Amino acid sequence: MILNDTIVALATPSGAGAVAIVRVSGPDAIDVVANVFESIKNKDLRKQKTHTLHLGYIKDGDKIIDQVLVSLFKGTNSYTGEPTVEISCHGSAFIQQQIIQLLLRKGCRMATAGEFTMRSFLNGKMDLSQAEAVADLIASDNEASHQIAMQQMRGGFSIEISKLREELLNFASLIELELDFSEEDVEFADRTAFRDLVSRIQFVLKRLIDSFAVGNVIKNGIPVAIVGEPNVGKSTLLNALLNEERAIVSAIAGTTRDTIEDELVIDGIGFRFIDTAGIRETKDVVESIGIQKTFEKIEQAQLVLFLVENSRAKDLEGLKREIEEIKNKYPLKALLVIMNKMDLLSETEISNLTSNISNLILISAKQKVGIEELKGQLLGLVNTGALRNNETIITNTRHYDSLIKALEEIQKVQYGLDTNIPADLMAIDIRQALFFFGEITGQVTNDELLGNIFANFCIGK
Numbered sequence: 001m002i003l004n005d006t007i008v009a010l011a012t013p014s015g016a017g018a019v020a021i022v023r024v025s026g027p028d029a030i031d032v033v034a035n036v037f038e039s040i041k042n043k044d045l046r047k048q049k050t051h052t053l054h055l056g057y058i059k060d061g062d063k064i065i066d067q068v069l070v071s072l073f074k075g076t077n078s079y080t081g082e083p084t085v086e087i088s089c090h091g092s093a094f095i096q097q098q099i100i101q102l103l104l105r106k107g108c109r110m111a112t113a114g115e116f117t118m119r120s121f122l123n124g125k126m127d128l129s130q131a132e133a134v135a136d137l138i139a140s141d142n143e144a145s146h147q148i149a150m151q152q153m154r155g156g157f158s159i160e161i162s163k164l165r166e167e168l169l170n171f172a173s174l175i176e177l178e179l180d181f182s183e184e185d186v187e188f189a190d191r192t193a194f195r196d197l198v199s200r201i202q203f204v205l206k207r208l209i210d211s212f213a214v215g216n217v218i219k220n221g222i223p224v225a226i227v228g229e230p231n232v233g234k235s236t237l238l239n240a241l242l243n244e245e246r247a248i249v250s251a252i253a254g255t256t257r258d259t260i261e262d263e264l265v266i267d268g269i270g271f272r273f274i275d276t277a278g279i280r281e282t283k284d285v286v287e288s289i290g291i292q293k294t295f296e297k298i299e300q301a302q303l304v305l306f307l308v309e310n311s312r313a314k315d316l317e318g319l320k321r322e323i324e325e326i327k328n329k330y331p332l333k334a335l336l337v338i339m340n341k342m343d344l345l346s347e348t349e350i351s352n353l354t355s356n357i358s359n360l361i362l363i364s365a366k367q368k369v370g371i372e373e374l375k376g377q378l379l380g381l382v383n384t385g386a387l388r389n390n391e392t393i394i395t396n397t398r399h400y401d402s403l404i405k406a407l408e409e410i411q412k413v414q415y416g417l418d419t420n421i422p423a424d425l426m427a428i429d430i431r432q433a434l435f436f437f438g439e440i441t442g443q444v445t446n447d448e449l450l451g452n453i454f455a456n457f458c459i460g461k
């Protein structure tokens with residue numbers, strides 16, 4: 001990795017806009033920009049204080065490219081931990097490219113994806129989990145994912161892991177010291193206190209690992225398949241949930257030939273709804289392909305909305321059998337059974353339905369009756385307790401994998417304590433646990449790992 005050169009990139013989205021920001025970072029950042037910047041007050045950027053703004057012109061020789069506002073960050077007092085200049089120019093795509101090309105000719109190199117944040121990590125401005133949270137924050141598209149990314153970026157997760165690692169490291173040092181005095185048969189590490197620590201570490205690791213189920217849902221959204229026979233109102237339900245005419249609705253059975261997907265955020269949690277083709281026997285080739293895709297989408301979904309229409313109220317036993325078949329076929333998927341067109345049911349039929357089929361949701365998709373209750377039921381299937389209590393929630397697959405491996409090693413340490421295995425064997429498991437803790441925060445890392453992580457960032461960040 002090259003860290004002693006000066007890099008440049010557009011820090012705002014590409015394309016035309018009111019304002020764009022060109023970011024320059026590296027040992028020569030201030031000198032390079034100073035050579036193409038003319039202050040309206042004839043100030044030399046090199047002599048100005050850090051964290052100051054300067055109005056002037058970017059010039060290529062005698063040619064003025066744009067009037068700009070330059071932000072100056074000297075020394076290590078910047079996002080990257082090295083001299084940085086941010087040029088706020090007008091948002092013309094032509095102007096952006098003219099400035100970037102000029103800086104490239106003056107000695108800058110085009111930044112790679114995530115290189116500014118990688119330099120921030122390598123210069124000790126943040127740890128690796130905080131750096132990864134930057135990408136999650138940029139990608140957050142609902143309140144819950146934003147809240148988790150902000151907590152992680154502020155170091156909530158890192159602090160918890162680092163504290164456990166430090167305590168374990170202290171005991172590891174004492175265990176290692178015992179190895180140097182093995183002939184004297186002495187114990188420097190208090191085994192009772194060590195047992196308490198190992199037990200506490202296991203508790204924290206299990207809580208963090210369990211939180212991944214919720215975190216993954218919050219980060220990626222919950223895929224929800226809307227299934228049922230043709231013409232029961234699946235597309236109408238999708239439109240009612242989204243509050244827009246997203247899917248074509250008609251009285252002709254089999255109107256939906258392909259899957260239609262859209263996302264809805266309910267109280268900060270993203271749900272990805274999939275309107276599928278109606279399931280029935282058909283000789284229509286195109287409709288058959290759509291029905292096959294329906295079964296594929298059910299496999300991919302975490303939640304299935306089984307929609308039936310009001311006529312099924314007359315065959316409760318048949319409906320019960322069908323519900324049981326779906327539960328048996330997809331035992332790991334949450335299932336909500338919804339009866340549409342409730343406005344056409346009598347009070348007696350409604351009473352009979354609710355007393356015979358538990359947790360049945362009655363709606364009228366066309367009249368938008370019962371939709372808010374349905375949203376509440378959807379939200380109830382997501383365990384948001386940890387989120388409400390501001391607990392640490394894991395959303396990163398790499399962190400989850402390292403936590404699983406760390407827990408395995410700590411359980412080996414626990415076994416060693418219970419069976420009184422020699423200290424030298426127990427020390428091996430402790431070192432491995434420390435290794436996996438270090439992987440999360442970046443205290444243990446390699447170029448390949450960093451390359452994989454920061455390759456997923458956008459250019460300019």
